[in-house]
Structures are given as structure tokens and as C-alpha cells.
Amino acid sequence: MTEPEPRVLPEATLTRLTQYLRALNAFEAQGTERTSSGVLAKEAGVNPAILRKDLSLLGSYGTRGVGYVVTELAEHINRTLGLTRDWRVAILGAGNLGRALSGYAGFASRGFQVRAILDTSASIIGSDVGDLVVEPISTLGEVIGREQINIAVLAVPGEAAQELIYALAAHGVNSVLSFAPRPLRIPAGMIVRRVDLSTELQILAYHAVQS
Amino acid sequence: MTEPEPRVLPEATLTRLTQYLRALNAFEAQGTERTSSGVLAKEAGVNPAILRKDLSLLGSYGTRGVGYVVTELAEHINRTLGLTRDWRVAILGAGNLGRALSGYAGFASRGFQVRAILDTSASIIGSDVGDLVVEPISTLGEVIGREQINIAVLAVPGEAAQELIYALAAHGVNSVLSFAPRPLRIPAGMIVRRVDLSTELQILAYHAVQS
Numbered sequence: 001m002t003e004p005e006p007r008v009l010p011e012a013t014l015t016r017l018t019q020y021l022r023a024l025n026a027f028e029a030q031g032t033e034r035t036s037s038g039v040l041a042k043e044a045g046v047n048p049a050i051l052r053k054d055l056s057l058l059g060s061y062g063t064r065g066v067g068y069v070v071t072e073l074a075e076h077i078n079r080t081l082g083l084t085r086d087w088r089v090a091i092l093g094a095g096n097l098g099r100a101l102s103g104y105a106g107f108a109s110r111g112f113q114v115r116a117i118l119d120t121s122a123s124i125i126g127s128d129v130g131d132l133v134v135e136p137i138s139t140l141g142e143v144i145g146r147e148q149i150n151i152a153v154l155a156v157p158g159e160a161a162q163e164l165i166y167a168l169a170a171h172g173v174n175s176v177l178s179f180a181p182r183p184l185r186i187p188a189g190m191i192v193r194r195v196d197l198s199t200e201l202q203i204l205a206y207h208a209v210q211s
Numbered sequence: 212m213t214e215p216e217p218r219v220l221p222e223a224t225l226t227r228l229t230q231y232l233r234a235l236n237a238f239e240a241q242g243t244e245r246t247s248s249g250v251l252a253k254e255a256g257v258n259p260a261i262l263r264k265d266l267s268l269l270g271s272y273g274t275r276g277v278g279y280v281v282t283e284l285a286e287h288i289n290r291t292l293g294l295t296r297d298w299r300v301a302i303l304g305a306g307n308l309g310r311a312l313s314g315y316a317g318f319a320s321r322g323f324q325v326r327a328i329l330d331t332s333a334s335i336i337g338s339d340v341g342d343l344v345v346e347p348i349s350t351l352g353e354v355i356g357r358e359q360i361n362i363a364v365l366a367v368p369g370e371a372a373q374e375l376i377y378a379l380a381a382h383g384v385n386s387v388l389s390f391a392p393r394p395l396r397i398p399a400g401m402i403v404r405r406v407d408l409s410t411e412l413q414i415l416a417y418h419a420v421q422s
Contacts, residue, residue, distance in 0.1 A: 018409070080417070100311050107409055112412050176415075181317045195411055196233075198317035201318065201388060203222070206291075208293065
């Protein structure tokens, strides 16, 4: 009997799945065909029992004495995470952060194509960022249509972010990763993940004091 | 009877504490003196029952009908997170990401002072980044001593990261935030938090497919 696949996986499981995927991709690059839960767990930096439980949530149990076929398991995790879809990213804000994100090698290697970068500043519009040219944010709707953007990354100051959220929703882009350092009002049907880099430093400080 | 304070708070609680703190800081800036768990939970985007449980872990229960004193609760969370200590940050890598991080307003406002930025590239060394001048990574030990650095941020390509981890450990810097896109071997006694920005996009993709 197969366990039913849960409707929504817990956040911690999702994060670990991305770690397993990264490890599996490294194995694929090395030409490794099979792996065990122990080896994979070590490479991903996760407890083997937790790894086995996570993969069983996906319905992937491996085979006793044989383990997991690397490409099959990677494919299975890719499908679970929705990464077999084509994700086309627009970066809003072409300051240092926007530029850093547009060149972030991890995006392309995981199937996220950065197709456009936009800014409001006349001194930046028209300049090159990697293979892209910075376009004016006033042409957001046009760029979304042309490039079939389905994910936006907000790399703008806090005060500019809220208006852009509404503009993205109006143009049908409902998945947003925000680096803006303030909470945003989120229109219904939109998914916004906030990355606050100072949270990471604060948690690091806590552990440093404990140790 | 007061519950004993737990030795190490769960990661999810720590993340929420940083959210409460941000909300409390906003209240302080507006001159708000008292708040309730309901109002604070709403501002922080967290379920009120979870907020009350988190704060009870800290021994902060508020007063029925009166709620929490904003400055006291902020101070209490600051102390819990170790933010009353002086944190002096060096950024290793002065590319777009390092530059973006050095100017990240959220760091300074939470008590993390970026005191130095270093790079290996001769074409970058000596150039200005905000109020700092890029110093050569070969002077890492000297810079750590001079600025009494106690947190390092790694904003370098994957291949350079491992060597720098060892160099930091050798110079007594044991708290590291790493943006390098690969797992690192961590010397004993060192705490490294990895930020992988593509993990965030992958989780976003998962939720977008579910919705």
C-alpha cells in the first residue's frame, strides 16, 4: 500500500528536498548512477533517518541493498517541486542586489531563467547587466508579456516594493521573491516569499552567544 | 511558577522572534508604547496563539488587559538573540553581492556594523564601497585584529569559500554567513549559516504549482 501524497509538504521538508536535489545533481555531474540514503544524507548534510522519512513522503522508498537511482530520484524531486515547469524571472531593481541576483549562477542551474531586469533610474536604464539590458519599470507590462515572465524578484527599496506588488498582480505575475526589508500587503492569489538577510545574521548571533 | 528558559530555541521560533523585533521597532519609531499579542501578531504576520507561545518560551507573558510594553519586550528579545552584544562584520568578496550586502540597510539598523570589505582582485582592491575601501584578502588577519571582527560574510565564488573558512577559523572568527553555493567543511567550534537564494525560488515554485 502506498501512502497518499500529502497536499502541501512542510516548509522544512521542502528546504531539505532542495538540498537533496543539489547533492543528486553533483552525483549526476560525477557520473554516479546509484546512491544510498546514507551517502546522500551525508552529501546533503542531513540526518539519514530524516532523509528516508522525507523521501517516503514523496513515495520514493529506494530498494533495500540497491538504494536510489540518482537520475530517477532527481527527476522525482524536480517534479514534486514543480521544477519541470519553465520559470522565467524578471528582476525589479538593477542596483547592486539586482545585479548580483541576475548573475547568480544557482538560478540558471536550477532552471530559473532570468529574462529581464528593470529599474526606474534614468542613469541605469539602457546599461548592460550580463546579457541583459536594463529596461524601464514603466514598461513592466510589456516586458512581462514579451518574456512570459511568471516569477518576479523584488530587489528595490522598501518604499517602492508595495506599488510594484500591485503592478505585478495586475499583470498576472503571482509568484514573487522579495528582498524589500518590510512587510507587504499581498493581494489574494499572490504568493510572496520574503528574504530578510538580517534575519540570518540575527540567528547566527544567537547561536554564537549560545556556543 | 516560571517555566525554565530552554537552552536553545528552535530555529522557527528564532525566525519569528526577529519578525516580532522588527514589528516592535516599527512601533517604537511611531511612538507606540504598548501593544497586544493580537496587534503585534498581525504586524509580524504570525498567528497570535503561536506568538503567545513563543513569548512564553522567553518568560514574557504580558499583562491581561494591558498587553506588552513595547520597549521592554524589544529589549527582552534583543537580549535573547544576543543583539545587545557588539557585532562587527567583515564582508569577504567585493563583487555585486558583497557590495549589495555592505550597503544593506537592515544590517546597521539591527546592530550589525560592516567594518571591512575584502577581495582578491587587484582591479577592485583600493576602490570605495560606501564608506569603506576594499582591502586585499591577504591582509585578512590584520583587518580582523584591527576591526575586532566577530562575524564574517562570505560573498565569494564556491571554489574560494573553503580556504577562507579555514583562514577565518585560524584568526578566531567563528561565526560565518555564507552565500557560497556549495556545502563547506566546517572546523569544530565554528558556526556557519548558508544562504542559498535558489532554495527560496524553488520553494516559491512549489507553492506556485500547488495554488
